Amino acid sequence: MNGIYHRIYLAGYSGWHMPRSVRRMIAGSEIHRAWFLGFTGHFIENDIKYGLANPRTQEPMHNDI
Secondary structure, three states: HHHHHHHHHHHHHHOOOOOOHHHHHOOHHHHHHHHHHHOOOOOEEEEEEEEOOOOOOOOOOOOOO
């Protein structure tokens, strides 16, 4: 089942808009949660959760010339 949720997450992360009627039918389910977290850009890296409230910032690149 995790593989299915991961694919749905990636579909949301890629910007796929789920039709509103489908979102209403699956509201509150794990499928909707997976899509929503992907669509809004939530992810975990090095045990740190990133998303709407904690956006990931880009570190400036240092030129070591």
